[in-house]
Amino acid sequence: MSNIPISTQGYKKLEEELARLKNERPAIIQAIREAREEGDLRENAGYDAARERQGMAEARIKYIESRLALYQVIDLDRLSGDKVIFGATVEVEDIDSGGRKTFTILGPDEAAPTKGSISLLSPVGQALLGREAGDEVTVDIPRGRVTYEILSVSFEGSSGLQP
Incomplete structure (x- = not known):
């Protein structure tokens, strides 16, 4: 994917995370140094934990930095329409169970299903894209x-995003 859609708010959160991770580097290096001074590294849980923390932080830094140039930043407050696109909030009803769900369609790096947003690349996101109220979609989950x-398609802008 050459352009990855992301909301202005999602982009800002990733920039903040990147800055925080880079600021944590000296503390991680210090923790490694202190653990190394404790002696035998083969059975040094503090050293292993600090090295693991360093590896995870560096991997996340590299991931975010590699994605920044690929993002297409979209202001959710400027979106509107009748069709499901990135940034749309979609209310659906399960035809079989009658259960209702509401999803906000976001990019893969900011979607949070537990907070009501799904990736446009997910099976449900893909099935909903381009559709409008009254349409039925069948998807394998x-x-x-x-x-x-699809009961409704709306655009709530940045106010529709849960923290």
Whole structure:
């Protein structure tokens, strides 16, 4: 994917995370230095934990830095329309169970299903893209095949994002 959509808010959060991780580097290096001074590194849990923390931080830094140039930053407050696109909030009803769900369609690096947003690259996100209220979509999800009726498509802008 050459352009990865991301909201202005999502981009800002990643920039803040990158700055925080870079600022943590000296503390991680100091923790490694202190653990190394404790002696035998083969059975030094503090050293192992500090090295693991360093590896995870460096991997995340590299990941974020590699993605920054690929992002297409989109201001959610400027979006509108009748069709499901990036930034749309979609209310659906499961045809079989009658259960209702509301999703905000976001990019893969900011989607948080537990907070009501899904990636436009997810199976449900892909099925919903380009559709409008009244359409039915059938999608294979981990628990099986589900058919949703799209009840509404709205654009709540940045106010619709949960922290």
